[in-house]
Amino acid sequence: MSASLIVQRDLEAFIRRDEDGHGHLELLVSGARCAACIGKIEKAIRALPGVDGVRLNLTTGKLAVDLEATSVNPDRVVQTLEGLGYRACLFDPTEAVAAQDREGRELAVALGVAGFGAGNVMMFTVPAWAGLFGQELNASTLTVMYWMAAIVATPCALFAGRPFFRSAWASLRRGKANMDVPISIGVLLTLIVSFSETILHGRHAYFDAAVTLLFLLLIGRYLDHRLRANARSAARDLLALQTPVAVRLDGEAEHGVPVAEVRVGDRLAIAPGDRVPVDGRVEAGVSELDNALITGETSLAPVGIGSALYAGALNLTGRLVMTATARSEDSTLAAIARLMEAGAQSRSAYVRLADKAAALYVPVVHTAAAVTFVGVWALGLGPREALLRAAAVLIVTCPCALGLAVPAVQVAASGRLFRKGVLVKSGAALERLAEVDHVVFDKTGVLTEGRPRLMEAPAHLVAMAAPLARASRHPLARALAASAGLGLVAKDCVETPGQGVAGLIDGRPARLGRAAFVGVRAHAARETELWFGFDGDVKIRFTFEDQVRSDAAATIAMVRRLGMGVEILSGDLEEPVARVARAVGVENWRAGLTPFEKVEIIDRLKAEGRKVLMVGDGLNDAAALSKAHASMAPGAAVDVAQNAADLVFTGEELGAVTRAIIVARTARRRALENFSFSALYNLVAGPAAMMGLINPFIAALAMSGSSIVVLLNAVRPGLGWRSR
Amino acid sequence: MTILLFLAPASVALGGLGLIAFLWTMRSGQYDDPKGDAARILYDHLEDLSAIDKPD
Numbered sequence: 009m010s011a012s013l014i015v016q017r018d019l020e021a022f023i024r025r026d027e028d029g030h031g032h033l034e035l036l037v038s039g040a041r042c043a044a045c046i047g048k049i050e051k052a053i054r055a056l057p058g059v060d061g062v063r064l065n066l067t068t069g070k071l072a073v074d075l076e077a078t079s080v081n082p083d084r085v086v087q088t089l090e091g092l093g094y095r096a097c098l099f100d101p102t103e104a105v106a107a108q109d110r111e112g113r114e115l116a117v118a119l120g121v122a123g124f125g126a127g128n129v130m131m132f133t134v135p136a137w138a139g140l141f142g143q144e145l146n147a148s149t150l151t152v153m154y155w156m157a158a159i160v161a162t163p164c165a166l167f168a169g170r171p172f173f174r175s176a177w178a179s180l181r182r183g184k185a186n187m188d189v190p191i192s193i194g195v196l197l198t199l200i201v202s203f204s205e206t207i208l209h210g211r212h213a214y215f216d217a218a219v220t221l222l223f224l225l226l227i228g229r230y231l232d233h234r235l236r237a238n239a240r241s242a243a244r245d246l247l248a249l250q251t252p253v254a255v256r257l258d259g260e261a262e263h264g265v266p267v268a269e270v271r272v273g274d275r276l277a278i279a280p281g282d283r284v285p286v287d288g289r290v291e292a293g294v295s296e297l298d299n300a301l302i303t304g305e306t307s308l309a310p311v312g313i314g315s316a317l318y319a320g321a322l323n324l325t326g327r328l329v330m331t332a333t334a335r336s337e338d339s340t341l342a343a344i345a346r347l348m349e350a351g352a353q354s355r356s357a358y359v360r361l362a363d364k365a366a367a368l369y370v371p372v373v374h375t376a377a378a379v380t381f382v383g384v385w386a387l388g389l390g391p392r393e394a395l396l397r398a399a400a401v402l403i404v405t406c407p408c409a410l411g412l413a414v415p416a417v418q419v420a421a422s423g424r425l426f427r428k429g430v431l432v433k434s435g436a437a438l439e440r441l442a443e444v445d446h447v448v449f450d451k452t453g454v455l456t457e458g459r460p461r462l463m464e465a466p467a468h469l470v471a472m473a474a475p476l477a478r479a480s481r482h483p484l485a486r487a488l489a490a491s492a493g494l495g496l497v498a499k500d501c502v503e504t505p506g507q508g509v510a511g512l513i514d515g516r517p518a519r520l521g522r523a524a525f526v527g528v529r530a531h532a533a534r535e536t537e538l539w540f541g542f543d544g545d546v547k548i549r550f551t552f553e554d555q556v557r558s559d560a561a562a563t564i565a566m567v568r569r570l571g572m573g574v575e576i577l578s579g580d581l582e583e584p585v586a587r588v589a590r591a592v593g594v595e596n597w598r599a600g601l602t603p604f605e606k607v608e609i610i611d612r613l614k615a616e617g618r619k620v621l622m623v624g625d626g627l628n629d630a631a632a633l634s635k636a637h638a639s640m641a642p643g644a645a646v647d648v649a650q651n652a653a654d655l656v657f658t659g660e661e662l663g664a665v666t667r668a669i670i671v672a673r674t675a676r677r678r679a680l681e682n683f684s685f686s687a688l689y690n691l692v693a694g695p696a697a698m699m700g701l702i703n704p705f706i707a708a709l710a711m712s713g714s715s716i717v718v719l720l721n722a723v724r725p726g727l728g729w730r731s732r
Numbered sequence: 733m734t735i736l737l738f739l740a741p742a743s744v745a746l747g748g749l750g751l752i753a754f755l756w757t758m759r760s761g762q763y764d765d766p767k768g769d770a771a772r773i774l775y776d777h778l779e780d781l782s783a784i785d786k787p788d
Contacts, residue, residue: 043771066768116758124751128744156740 023075023082030060031075033082038069039094052088059085071096112237115230118168122223125164126216132157133216137705147209154206154213161215162199168222169195171229187366187411190373194402195222201399204392212396217403217707224715228412231419235435254285257329267336278328280481280505284321287334290314294505295326298483307536308483320627325482326505360436361676362414365683377401380698393700400697403707405690412715413682416722421675429643429658430668437654440638441669442676443619447567448610448636450624451578451588455560455662458625458644460484460536460552462491469548472513473540476501476520480509484538484552485520508538517543554584557662561592566666573618577606579628606632623665625649640665682718689714 023031040049046064053062053073060074073085089096132153169192176188195218202213256265257275267285270276275291278284284297296308299321308324311317317330377398384394415435422432432438449455460483462470474492477485479501498518501511508521519526519541526539528547541547567574576597578585585599598609610632613620622629622636625645633639633652641649643658650656657664693710696702702710757763 043775046768046771047775064768065765066771067765113758116763117755120751120754120758124747124754128747131740131743152736156744160744 033073033075033085035071035073035085035089035096036069037064037071037089037094037096040064040066040069045094048092049089049094052092053085056084056088112230112233115171115226115233118171119223119226119230121164122168122219122226125161125168125219126223129157129161129164129216129219132160136213150211151206151209154202154215157213157215158203158206161219165195165199165215165219165222168219168226172222172225185370185374187362187370190370190402191221191225191406191411193374194218194399194406197395197399198403201396205396208392210392212400212703214399214403214707217711220712221403221406224712225406225411228415232415232435235415235419235422235432255279255282270332270336272332272335274332276330276332278323278330280323280325280327282323284317284319284323284330286319286332286336287338288317288330288332290317290328291331292329293326294507295328296324296482296505298322298324325503361439361679362411373402373405376405376694376698383698384700397698397700400700400702400707401694404693404697404702404710406711406715413686413718413722414679416719417675417678417682420723421671421678425655425668425671428664428667430664431656431658432668433654433656437638438672438675440619441621441654441672444572444621444638444669446573446575446613446618447621447623447665448575448577448613448632449564449594450622450626450629451576451580451585452554453625453644454623454642455576455588455592456554456556457660458554458642460487461555462487463551463553465550469540470550471495473518473520473538473548473550475513476509476511476518476540479503479511480520482509482521484536484550485509487552488520488538488550513542519543556588556591557660559661559663563662563666564592564594566663567669570666570669572621572669577601577609577632579603579606579626601628603628603631607635610635621665621669624653640668678722678724682721685718685721686714 023033025031037049040046046066049064049071050062053059053071058076060076062071062073064071071089086096136150136153136157172188172191172195175186176192179186179189198214198218202215202218205211205213254265254267254270255277256263256270257277262277270286276285276288280295290311290313292313294310294312296310297317299309299318309321311328317328319334319336380401381394381398384397385391418435418438421438422435425432452458470488470492474489475496475498477488477492478495478497480486480489480503482503498511498513501509503509504521504525508519508525510517510519510521512518520538523529523537523539526541526547527543528539528541536552538550538552539547540550564574574594574596576585576589576594578597578599579601580599582599585597589595589597601609606629610620610622614635614637619637622632622639623641624630624633624639625642626649629641630649630652633641633649638655639653640655640657641653643650643656645653645656655668657668689710693702693714697707762769
């Protein structure tokens with residue numbers, strides 16, 4: 009590929025050097041999936057001069073390279089990887105990533121400590137529970153047991169509870185009470201009450217409950233963190249892969265410069281296969297542009313000297329030299345990016361299910377505990393009994409369904425979707441998806457396959473033209489070659505950018521390309537056709553079409569059956585959109601829309617109270633994707649669209665959309681079931697604790713028992729795959 | 733019952749040993765690349781790579 013231009017880039021910034029001058033470099037490698045990849049990549053990079061050590065992390069796709077003191081050009085590493093067939097880019101390890109790793113590590117350590125505490129404290133509390141029934145333990149032995157439990161549980165609970173304490177404190181300082189407030193108060197109060205009971209030789213010490221509660225809640229917290237971390241790293245990797253570099257021409261020399269530094273009037277070179285970096289005008293060269301990802305148009309746009317270029321278009325066949333007419337931040341692309349940012353902000357205002365429940369739950373529990381304390385004291389049972397019962401209320405009503413069950417449901421659901429080829433970016437995305445009642449599809453690349461396919465043509469004619477098609481890089485020629493299968497390649501091929509390819513088939517000169525290039529006159533040129541012919545012989549016409557996905561009609565029918573409205577919004581011309589809409593059975597469609605009009609329509613639907621799911625793949629959809637209530641993008645979509653979407657589905661099937669909706673709805677139902685169960689449980693356990701019927705054994709049993717029930721309900725199989 | 737004074741600390745110490753082992757596996761990055769480790773264990777030559785002399 010001519011895309012691997014040798015350009016001067018200052019990549020020293022990406023190398024971290026220690027005092028001895030040894031360097032450390034990190035790259036993001038996409039496409040490495042198996043053990044063979046590890047061997048291939050590590051061996052090739054290690055063989056480069058100046059490389060000390062190399063290790064590929066298959067889970068994150070990061071390649072860590074240790075460099076010797078002598079200067080090594082990091083581009084060599086990138087080029088070697090590209091030579092092996094992997095896309096690679098340099099990765100700038102930022103502070104945010106490190107902070108997130110720290111958070112995950114801290115949660116894991118807290119979980120480990122809580123697990124140790126919960127397991128070991130039982131050695132002392134189980135005999136105590138037994139003593140509550142059989143009275144085998146005399147009072148002094150019981151006190152010894154409780155002291156030992158205290159020695160194990162207290163440091164563990166205080167250490168493992170730190171994430172909750174910190175969050176509760178931060179929330180209180182802002183004058184609000186989140187879910188961590190009752191948890192923190194419950195744990196601390198439980199420890200205080202248990203100590204006072206132990207000192208006073210009482211029977212009601214809950215050391216085990218405090219640490220077990222934290223252990224169970226930390227499981228939920230950790231699962232939630234993992235889900236978010238995976239989603240964030242996926243988004244970050246996509247961004248990193250877009251390293252925006254433009255090739256600036258100074259005289260005849262080419263320099264790679266960051267797109268942000270391109271000034272109006274700069275001359276830029278665009279190799280075939282590269283995207284146009286900023287808006288501009290062609291100065292030299294002819295080529296064809298694929299605008300599908302910007303406008304949704306399926307036909308290729310021929311460009312020559314003087315044509316206007318829009319940032320983001322893909323240059324297909326010839327090298328172009330352009331003059332920039334706008335800076336990066338004034339280009340169309342940047343306007344779309346700003347819209348996306350606005351969309352992401354409106355979306356972050358979404359209140360998650362667990363938070364809604366917590367808003368109800370927190371005041372109720374705190375009032376109940378306070379009423380218990382005051383009420384019991386007022387009844388003349390003394391402050392000690394009052395405090396004990398208030399603590400019991402806080403323990404048995406622990407919000408396990410909120411802290412544990414919802415993340416567990418979401419992890420189970422997104423795991424199931426992942427195995428079916430759908431990547432879920434966050435738990436909130438699943439919740440939003442479950443609420444959707446209107447689906448908006450983009451046409452190109454979503455309802456259709458997004459690449460041209462040869463319309464029915466006699467096999468012998470296809471075979472005749474195939475040798476020339478195989479020699480060309482043009483998308484239509486590739487589609488022709490693909491339908492012909494493997495075979496011979498024509499000799500002495502010459503490709504004329506924007507025109508076609510000429511060569512010798514069995515010694516006879518032949519041409520494949522535009523009508524005029526092949527020698528057909530007076531024919532209205534269309535962009536979705538190729539002509540072929542031997543010189544002086546009959547000319548054959550091949551037509552191509554972007555085909556509708558095989559399960560598009562079935563998916564639309566399924567969307568309707570699920571009770572949702574369907575609409576098509578496309579940037580393509582009226583006629584192809586109408587054809588596709590007819591084929592999949594949608595009456596409600598609009599064509600020729602700009603990215604901004606798409607956003608307006610989404611906004612209007614939102615104003616009507618609809619919860620819109622946007623399914624799109626192009627740059628022109630990116631803003632609409634981030635504005636919609638929920639959004640999905642196919643794996644073949646542009647990085648920006650994948651970034652903006654909540655869910656990304658791989659594979660050829662559009663059915664992933666309905667499958668994801670069904671799973672999301674089931675997950676939501678599961679979460680609501682868990683809330684109802686917890687509410688029911690609290691209605692029984694709460695009053696029992698108020699009346700002082702709860703002893704440590706029952707508290708431990710009820711609390712862990714309810715957690716296990718909601719957890720089992722969360723991971724119970726059958727997350728909505730019955731309906732295909 | 734005095735046996736408890738010996739057994740209880742001993743069992744807690746054993747549990748603590750497990751906790752220390754867990755913290756050590758965390759620190760030494762054994763959960764950083766589960767997929768890669770699962771693949772590497774199948775191939776001897778992946779580890780041998782570090783011993784191969786560079787051909788330059």
